[in-house]
Amino acid sequence: MGVVGNIASFESMGLVDGPGVRYVVFLQGCPLRCLYCHNPEMWVASQQKTQMTPQELVNKILRYKTYLKGGGVTISGGEPLLQAKFVTEVFKLCKENGIHTCLDTSGFGNAPDELLQNTDLVILDVKELDPQKYEKLVGQKIEKFNKFLEKCQKMGKKMWLRQVIVPNYNDTEESVLKLKEFAKKLKNIEKIELLPYHDMAKKKYKSLGIDYALKDVPPMDKQRCKELEKLLK
Numbered sequence: 233m234g235v236v237g238n239i240a241s242f243e244s245m246g247l248v249d250g251p252g253v254r255y256v257v258f259l260q261g262c263p264l265r266c267l268y269c270h271n272p273e274m275w276v277a278s279q280q281k282t283q284m285t286p287q288e289l290v291n292k293i294l295r296y297k298t299y300l301k302g303g304g305v306t307i308s309g310g311e312p313l314l315q316a317k318f319v320t321e322v323f324k325l326c327k328e329n330g331i332h333t334c335l336d337t338s339g340f341g342n343a344p345d346e347l348l349q350n351t352d353l354v355i356l357d358v359k360e361l362d363p364q365k366y367e368k369l370v371g372q373k374i375e376k377f378n379k380f381l382e383k384c385q386k387m388g389k390k391m392w393l394r395q396v397i398v399p400n401y402n403d404t405e406e407s408v409l410k411l412k413e414f415a416k417k418l419k420n421i422e423k424i425e426l427l428p429y430h431d432m433a434k435k436k437y438k439s440l441g442i443d444y445a446l447k448d449v450p451p452m453d454k455q456r457c458k459e460l461e462k463l464l465k
Contacts, residue, residue, distance in 0.1 A: 258308050260276070401449075
């Protein structure tokens with residue numbers, strides 16, 4: 233059968249995961265255990281979900297091609313780099329069909345040159361910049377993130393940066409300005425977004441029997457998040 237992808241879900245008319253109208257594919261499996269993760273059901277790939285070959289997925293995407301002018305396809309997760317070979321083949325087929333490709337990733341994993349060569353835009357989820365805090369937040373060391381970012385820079389990839397803002401953790405001007413200084417040192421950064429933390433996944437954790445680490449943390453005030461985002465201009 234060759235390479236197949238383990239897919240969690242699809243969104244046919246996405247408006248926030250890249251420029252224009254996007255066909256968004258959410259893959260299963262993630263090596264990180266972010267304290268604020270809102271999709272714990274996607275940590276482990278399960279064959280009970282949808283499995284597809286790259287061609288089968290692209291055939292599905294092509295039905296929506298008319299709506300994707302100015303937009304394209306975004307592959308997210310989970311962590312799509314866990315299924316790098318599958319994503320590479322999907323993106324190659326998308327490019328053959330004139331479809332813009334976007335990789336939405338935490339940067340934790342190995343990205344083959346061929347994958348990035350067929351990626352028009354990288355949306356990079358910046359979890360944390362301090363190595364020790366990063367490890368506490370996601371349960372992994374920061375080196376893979378740094379290597380991925382370095383590779384994107386060497387290959388001149390266009391990038392959007394995103395960071396989740398959590399009350400009493402990184403919701404300060406100092407923290408946001410640190411992100412700004414980090415971004416200033418990078419090439420091809422087209423956009424930086426701050427995403428307000430929410431606690432809507434509490435029920436999921438309870439149903440899965442997993443302890444929710446931030447159960448005492450309130451949702452991030454959206455207006456405050458917008459105010460902090462102004463510091464990035």
